[in-house]
Amino acid sequence: MTIIEDIVQTAPGTGDLRARVAELQAVQELAQQGPGAQATEAQHAKGKLTARERIGLLLDEGTFTEVEPLRRHRATGFGLEAKRPYTDGVITGWGLVHGRTVFVYAHDFRIFGGALGEAHATKIHKIMDMAISAGAPLVSLNDGAGARIQEGVSALAGYGGIFQRNTRASGVIPQISVMLGPCAGGAAYSPALTDFVFMVRETSQMFITGPDVVQAVTGELITQNGLGGADVHAGVSGVSHFAYDDEQTCLEEVRYLLSLLPQNNRETAPEEPAHDPVDRRCERLLDLVPVEGQRPYDMRAVIEEIVDDGEYLEIHEHWATNIICALARLDGHTVGIVANQPQSMAGVLDIHASEKAARFVQFCDAFNIPILTLIDVPGFLPGVGQEHGGIIRHGAKLLYAYCNATVPRISLVIRKAYGGAYIVMDSRSVGADLSFAWPSNEIAVMGAEGAANVIFRRQIADSDDPDETRAEMVKQYKDELMHPYYAAERGLVDDVIDPVDTRDILVRSLRMLRTKHADLPVRKHGNPPQ
Template identity: 85%
Template sequence: IMDMAIAAGAPLVSLNDGAGARIQEGVSALAGYGGIFQRNTKASGVIPQISVMLGPCAGGAAYSPALTDFVFMVRETSQMFITGPDVVKAVTGEEITQNGLGGADVHAETSGVCHFAYDHEETCIAEVRYLLSMLPQNNRENPPRHESSDAADRRSDVLLDLVPADGNRPYDMAKVIEEIVDDGDYLEVHERWARNIICALGRMDGQVVGIVANQPQALAGVLDIEASEKAARFVQMCDAFNIPIITLLDVPGFLPGVDQEHGGIIRHGAKLLYAYCNATVPRISLILRKAYGGAYIVMDSQSIGADLTYAWPTNEIAVMGAEGAANVIFRRQIADAEDPEAMRARMVKEYKSELMHPYYAAERGLVDDVIDPAETREVLIKSLAMLQTKHADLPSRKHGNPPQ
């Protein structure tokens, strides 16, 4: 079946319910798994692969879903783990249930193995069908386009009230996405893992798009290890299946901390950078408010190949926030002043007016246009139409060597 799906260019949906290798078959069972893994890898980026967990998936069998594009799980029914609770107890002395070790909620919230988790099998299968409606049959086709009843030039005045001008005030980026996509309908991938970034599939004027957006409601929208991994995999999937990518920026930077540095934030952040730089599909970025430092570059800035870059008048593009920058640049003047706090406030204001005004980046060609937030949907749809025939070739090579 897997060979036939690859040859025919048809999506592959696997329904998994098994307890692992049959011990009585010995090494032959392991060889069978190897053949499946090899075909999963061969099909990767060629046809969409979806794994639906309708029961336990233990041992080596768990690696097949991990190699596919999307994993669906059902609560209280699905479990995934390499070694079960009995082995864990024998080796480490830890006692844990099957759901506590590898249930749907664990993989949807903690490990990131599961993309979608549902309470019932029926809902799960229905959502698989919905996902398939947004994916092409294979990498040689474009995603299916539907006629939209939602006007392409619909104004979104509600965005003016939805996003506070004050960069320190949080808001729900999901509501912004809901406002700009067709009929407010979109499918969020990995909704409960790495919540500080949103990855979603939606339609704009009937065309499927992938949306990557910082979520100011969670950790102020910073990039961390998990957010970088989540977005990198999503960008790669969109690029593999000819889905244009829209990036919505409101990012104060990478998350500082010893745990992040020791956990390899440099390496993991580079995964997202590599994914964007390697993507050849149409790429449009929009800066809603702040975009600081390395996180601004990584989130599909013009310098790493975004085709079109827009910004709202509330944008702040800079190496760092005004307060931090003023403390570094004007450290001596502040220290020598009779009233250091007054001097600091004055320097912050001066830095903002000279280096962080809304048109600073546009004047230097780093932003293509500063747009009216209410016209966001119309501008993005026109941009997608303009880039519809984009064609870009990567250098000839066997494959890249992305950071792991």
């Protein structure tokens, strides 16, 4: 006899509603407890929280409403009929994060190892449909062993339904995947379809085929973390946007990210009171950026000086570090920042940087977040590897993303802006609403030295002193085509501004652009470069 059968049979007076309520409370308590203390201790021993503990950290206290807590699978065979726990290994529902509705589902690794079966998948499908209909973000707390083998193709079909809904929700509601345990095989594709992926070091891994299969097929010997751990995906593959040391910090950062995002694509991000004066002069910028184009500096320091209270959330911090993508607030409103990073590879654009920035621009555009682009780029990275790897195709992704974006867009040339990379980095010619430059700017087809060697190669070769002639030609090119006001004289930038006024000018410009309206041609969808 099962526990629930025992409860039903011993409940006094079947006609007494109070008895039925007592029966309900007993069943609900059973569902809340899960598989028992031993399974919970095993979860904690791995350094992992339970599904309900995770939901408690993610949502505002006391706001979680569970959906289908009493759902159980109907599968038979392989011993499944003798084991039918409530929730079927996934907890679904909604609650509040900073007072706004968020939908969530969390795998319960204590039940079937969090593996997905038919009933399990149906619960996820339902909560995803509810999130799309309600126009609210969806957060998945992933800790599962993939498809439930005992249920065969029914489990696989469940994943298909999740993928289809991930795609339908893309660009409609924010989707965040939090990896808090293993995620292998086809299950890894759902996080890859969402907007942001969080991982926890040592406890979460993602891979299509595990270390055993890799060794059997290729002979390579590698650990789970070495193959698909948090640092691998955050710094090498680019699959994960964030990596943290513990679940508590990870979930707190998910809450912070949600505070910067709108509920859906029909709304704007919530405004926060701006305690940082909007007209604050940024005197520190004069010392942060060296005028000499070859000298590196940290663009993060520039961002900190400009945004409200110096606070921002960097996306993909450890991948493609030659470009920075971040969310911050200016005048209390969320803004997306794309910036070259001279401290890494001189801020050059390469394949990974182009991909990283392109997807971020697309996200900002989908969710009505204005884009600020800080430019200090010497060009695209040359080399056989880049060309054979498709730098043209990948660079075009960033170009397409900017050209397609209809949100307010402001670009600021801080120092170098050379060649095609300047055009790609949201120049006026590809649709930036406003373009500014500091007096240290150098906007040109290429650097003066390279240009002089091309334009004046005959004069230099015929000269009695080639080095002196080259120096003269370089100076001539700089004086005529690379002085700070050349682009402004031709209307390619709207103004050359004092760096100390940067914050004030950006805030006033964004206030003006807040009512911007732009339409794209009628079409089913574009066909961006892949």
